[in-house]
Amino acid sequence: MKPHYISPLLFILVLLLYGCGGVKVSKGMLKLFSSGSNKLNTELCYADSCEKRIGVPYVQEGTSAQVVDIYYADSLLRKDAVLIDIHGGFYVAGKRQNNRAFASEFLKAGFDVVLLEYRVGDGKLDVSTSLTDCAAALDYLTKNASALGLNKDRMFITGDSAGGHLALYMAEGASDTAVPIRPSVFSPRGVMLNCPAYDFASFADKEAFTEEALSWFIGPRWEDNAWLESVSPRTFISSYRGPLFVSTCRNDFIRGQALLIMTDCVAMDYDIEFIDLDTANAKVGHVHNVISPALADSRTVNGKMIDFMLAQL
Numbered sequence: 001m002k003p004h005y006i007s008p009l010l011f012i013l014v015l016l017l018y019g020c021g022g023v024k025v026s027k028g029m030l031k032l033f034s035s036g037s038n039k040l041n042t043e044l045c046y047a048d049s050c051e052k053r054i055g056v057p058y059v060q061e062g063t064s065a066q067v068v069d070i071y072y073a074d075s076l077l078r079k080d081a082v083l084i085d086i087h088g089g090f091y092v093a094g095k096r097q098n099n100r101a102f103a104s105e106f107l108k109a110g111f112d113v114v115l116l117e118y119r120v121g122d123g124k125l126d127v128s129t130s131l132t133d134c135a136a137a138l139d140y141l142t143k144n145a146s147a148l149g150l151n152k153d154r155m156f157i158t159g160d161s162a163g164g165h166l167a168l169y170m171a172e173g174a175s176d177t178a179v180p181i182r183p184s185v186f187s188p189r190g191v192m193l194n195c196p197a198y199d200f201a202s203f204a205d206k207e208a209f210t211e212e213a214l215s216w217f218i219g220p221r222w223e224d225n226a227w228l229e230s231v232s233p234r235t236f237i238s239s240y241r242g243p244l245f246v247s248t249c250r251n252d253f254i255r256g257q258a259l260l261i262m263t264d265c266v267a268m269d270y271d272i273e274f275i276d277l278d279t280a281n282a283k284v285g286h287v288h289n290v291i292s293p294a295l296a297d298s299r300t301v302n303g304k305m306i307d308f309m310l311a312q313l
Helices: 009-018 027-038 096-108 127-143 162-175 211-217 225-230 233-239 255-267 296-312
Strands: 051-057 067-072 082-086 112-116 155-160 190-194 244-249 273-277
Touching: 027 211, 067 096, 067 127, 082 096, 082 127, 082 162, 096 112, 096 296, 112 127, 127 155, 127 162, 155 162, 155 296, 162 190, 162 233, 190 296, 233 255, 244 255, 244 296, 255 273, 273 296
Parallel strands: 082 112, 082 155, 155 190, 190 244, 244 273
Antiparallel strands: 051 067, 067 112
16 A cells, blocks of 8 residues: 555546446556555665664565564664564555665664565465564564564554554554464554554455455455454454554545544544644655655654654653
């Protein structure tokens, strides 16, 4: 769910939101939509000049997707706290390396940053695979924190779009053993979600997507509502009552998902920090603060994320 370009995606986004008079989103449209997330951004940024460990495996004999990149803040700035970032990509795409510029904003503020990679869906693998990988990575980072030079007691987790789904679900699982796929030892100091997917079951919409598209980005169990609910963060939202930050904006095509989190939290009398930018700037859209952190509005959101973390230390 993390586009890196806008046109011709606007047409697809309208279809995703409104169904556009009965026209369904096909697998081909989704591939076009998600293709930008798979283009590796090699442009140099501040993170590249930091001390780092690249491609650290978190499972034995895993795939190239089951690794993390660890970036260390300058010793003069270091807060001895860690931000673990889970990228988005519509559940079928995305690259951890593309979030290096986003990571740079937090490295400059003194936070170590971990960019987490995970296996994505392909019509056979589905979000349960992604969740399993995230749980394994978070436990690996916690158990090996000392050897990796990280503080396991001051770990924050963030995710954008589909990555927001994964991050929130992991935080819920860290607090509730009833969550089916969960880390066993990881415990976040706080959770930050940018334009997150939240009610996963709501995406299994035959009015908006063709069956081929649904079976590709959700997987073979897209008609199994019990399974959809079991891997949806909304099902377990009451399990996590720690510090929570959520951002969205007027041009976020899944803004309704973030608004739903806010609605549910209000109903639970659960106080969260919620940012809903109202701007006419077309560049400030879905996960803008992750893919375009230099924008003024993106700096605002990322600055509030940094303040949110500092308040928990």
